[in-house]
Amino acid sequence: MPRTARRGEGAWGWLFVSPMVLVLGLFLVLPILMALWVSLLHWDGQSNPFSSRAHFVGLDNYRSLLTEDGLDRTLFATSLRNNAYYVLLTVPLQTLLALVLALVVNQRMLRGRSALRTAFFFPSVTSSIAVSTVFLFLFQGSGAVNTLLAWAGVKGPNWYADPRGVLSLLLGALGLVDPDHPVGVLANHSILGLSWYQWLSGPSVAMCTIILLSVWTTSGTFMLIFLAALQDIPRELEESAAIEGAGRFQMLRYVTLPALRPVLFLVLTLGLISTWQVFDQVYVMSRGAPGNTTLTPAYLSYSSAFGDSDFGQGAAIAFVLLALILGLTALQRLALRERTPRTRRNR
Amino acid sequence: MTVKDATVRAPGRPVLGRFPLPARVVGWTLVAGLGLLYVLPFVLQLVTGFKTDPDAAAHPLSPVPVTPTTAAYQRLFGLSRAADGVPFLHWLGNSAFVAVVVTAGRVLFDSMAGYALARLRFPGRSLLFGFVLGVMAVPGVALLIPKFLVLNTFGLFDTYTGMILPLMVDAAGVFIMKQFFESVPREVEEAARVDGAGVFRVFWSVVLPMARPALITLTILSFQGSWNEFTHFLVATQSSQYETLTTGLARFVSGGLGSGTQYPLKLAAALLSTVPVAVLFFCFQRYFVQGANAGAVKE
Numbered sequence: 001m002p003r004t005a006r007r008g009e010g011a012w013g014w015l016f017v018s019p020m021v022l023v024l025g026l027f028l029v030l031p032i033l034m035a036l037w038v039s040l041l042h043w044d045g046q047s048n049p050f051s052s053r054a055h056f057v058g059l060d061n062y063r064s065l066l067t068e069d070g071l072d073r074t075l076f077a078t079s080l081r082n083n084a085y086y087v088l089l090t091v092p093l094q095t096l097l098a099l100v101l102a103l104v105v106n107q108r109m110l111r112g113r114s115a116l117r118t119a120f121f122f123p124s125v126t127s128s129i130a131v132s133t134v135f136l137f138l139f140q141g142s143g144a145v146n147t148l149l150a151w152a153g154v155k156g157p158n159w160y161a162d163p164r165g166v167l168s169l170l171l172g173a174l175g176l177v178d179p180d181h182p183v184g185v186l187a188n189h190s191i192l193g194l195s196w197y198q199w200l201s202g203p204s205v206a207m208c209t210i211i212l213l214s215v216w217t218t219s220g221t222f223m224l225i226f227l228a229a230l231q232d233i234p235r236e237l238e239e240s241a242a243i244e245g246a247g248r249f250q251m252l253r254y255v256t257l258p259a260l261r262p263v264l265f266l267v268l269t270l271g272l273i274s275t276w277q278v279f280d281q282v283y284v285m286s287r288g289a290p291g292n293t294t295l296t297p298a299y300l301s302y303s304s305a306f307g308d309s310d311f312g313q314g315a316a317i318a319f320v321l322l323a324l325i326l327g328l329t330a331l332q333r334l335a336l337r338e339r340t341p342r343t344r345r346n347r
Numbered sequence: 348m349t350v351k352d353a354t355v356r357a358p359g360r361p362v363l364g365r366f367p368l369p370a371r372v373v374g375w376t377l378v379a380g381l382g383l384l385y386v387l388p389f390v391l392q393l394v395t396g397f398k399t400d401p402d403a404a405a406h407p408l409s410p411v412p413v414t415p416t417t418a419a420y421q422r423l424f425g426l427s428r429a430a431d432g433v434p435f436l437h438w439l440g441n442s443a444f445v446a447v448v449v450t451a452g453r454v455l456f457d458s459m460a461g462y463a464l465a466r467l468r469f470p471g472r473s474l475l476f477g478f479v480l481g482v483m484a485v486p487g488v489a490l491l492i493p494k495f496l497v498l499n500t501f502g503l504f505d506t507y508t509g510m511i512l513p514l515m516v517d518a519a520g521v522f523i524m525k526q527f528f529e530s531v532p533r534e535v536e537e538a539a540r541v542d543g544a545g546v547f548r549v550f551w552s553v554v555l556p557m558a559r560p561a562l563i564t565l566t567i568l569s570f571q572g573s574w575n576e577f578t579h580f581l582v583a584t585q586s587s588q589y590e591t592l593t594t595g596l597a598r599f600v601s602g603g604l605g606s607g608t609q610y611p612l613k614l615a616a617a618l619l620s621t622v623p624v625a626v627l628f629f630c631f632q633r634y635f636v637q638g639a640n641a642g643a644v645k646e
Contacts, residue, residue: 014471017463020460021475024479028482110378121632122628126575127620134392138407140407142404144408280597283577283597
């Protein structure tokens with residue numbers, strides 16, 4: 001086919017992509033550049049930040065987050081700690097649950113498996129605000145969860161009002177530590193303005209409800225990714241393993257799980273990237289309370305800017321978070337590129 | 348009877364035989380429990396919407412309202428004690444308006460851009476595709492303040508334009524469409540071109556009609572995305588006039604800590620706000636499934 005038939009294709013090409021270039025350029029690239037500038041200002045959201053009267057403070061906003069002792073750094077460190085625990089629990093739990101769900105739904109002899117798949121996937125497609133509302137109701141002090149726990153003879157905590165760290169509660173219950181009087185070493189040393197004890201006390205009870213909510217809503221999506229990979233495993237592979245006399249456990253251990261490894265990596269890294277962005281649930285369920293134990297960097301960035309009118313600080317937090325997430329994304333893409341290309345990805 | 352007859356020799360027959368009976372019973376119980384875990388919250392949500400406030404507080408787990416009432420729904424639809432902080436119909440109108448416009452925009456602009464990136468030769472194409480991939484990596488929550496800044500500077504803060512315009516194109520949608528157009532054989536287009544059709548005509552009358560499955564997926568994902576959108580509306584608007592189901596409900600629910608619980612009302616509002624996406628989901632589940640897997644292969 002002669003190329004000359006395609007006159008003016010270059011112009012058409014740019015015409016076709018121009019809406020995309022305009023929208024992404026104006027509402028994604030430009031905002032990032034503007035925010036980068038604002039993160040170097042002390043700006044309260046009122047005057048024009050791009051005039052010469054803007055109050056330029058250099059890297060002060062970043063310094064107060066990372067190096068200077070003070071409330072800003074303590075809050076930021078607290079939000080990092082909370083989110084780190086959130087990531088540490090949510091990612092493994094949702095991955096494991098998604099894998100189990102996929103294995104269940106993939107059982108060819110299970111009756112009603114498509115209904116189950118629908119049930120497992122449904123929370124993923126609903127609005128985060130709506131499901132957060134439901135969880136807020138379920139986990140109230142005298143709510144459904146605590147009623148269930150009471151049947152089992154357990155007195156449930158007042159979930160959203162409980163700032164105590166789960167890890168310190170657990171160790172306290174075992175008599176290993178005394179939550180009210182932390183050991184000297186832990187209380188006297190600090191990183192970023194938080195004592196070792198505060199870093200190590202675990203996610204608060206309130207944070208645990210947000211973790212449960214996230215695991216519940218995201219496991220369905222990841223289940224589908226696992227399920228697609230499970231259905232890609234060549235049947236001959238399973239059959240020959242069965243002929244060799246492999247039992248169920250061996251089949252899972254030596255055939256299924258190795259075949260899922262690339263997808264497992266994908267699900268873990270996707271989870272790692274998305275869990276650092278938790279915001280909606282915090283906004284609806286706790287707004288950082290109790291005792292700042294559900295504060296996350298994303299929410300802190302929002303509340304510094306729109307709550308405390310400190311947009312420079314808020315933008316600086318957003319950029320530290322952005323750097324963290326882009327770093328994780330780069331790692332993921334690098335690692336995925338090094339793996340063998342996935343040949344069966346388009347079904 | 349929990350398991351299909353194992354003697355049927357179908358291609359879907361499992362490689363290994365069936366579990367022994369006790370294992371099947373235990374396994375099925377566990378699976379049923381797991382399913383219940385995913386369904387029960389929605390059931391409780393539905394039932395609680397028909398309870399009175401004291402009933403919801405006293406019997407949060409009861410599947411039957413003591414005195415069934417539609418008071419919550421009457422308030423939401425403005426049939427009683429209207430305009431007391433929950434202008435639900437107004438939220439609904441905003442959500443529907445924004446979602447429809449955004450969906451239409453995304454379907455058109457994403458497929459145009461996807462087609463150009465897949466098929467048209469123009470200078471800067473591969474650079475632009477790299478840009479799209481880069482954009483997909485930018486996390487939305489890091490853009491809250493940046494988006495506010497740009498809308499504020501352009502005078503679009505607290506307007507419908509500011510709510511809609513930034514959502515009109517999404518990089519993931521462009522990516523999905525590009526992948527699709529690359530899988531379409533070139534011959535059809537070439538034939539149309541030989542017949543003298545211009546670039547736009549080939550795109551509009553030949554390529555787009557062939558792209559129906561991808562367009563349906565894109566329509567559904569765009570509608571779901573813009574209907575459930577929260578953070579963008581949160582920073583793009585301020586007045587209650589522009590509240591959508593997500594921002595309105597979020598402010599009502601999270602601000603209501605001191606002002607009584609009103610759970611039947613909150614849960615009924617949350618339930619109604621999920622209905623459109625739920626209906627789409629139950630009718631077009633396989634497109635949602637495709638969407639979930641498209642998200643997985645975007646690297």
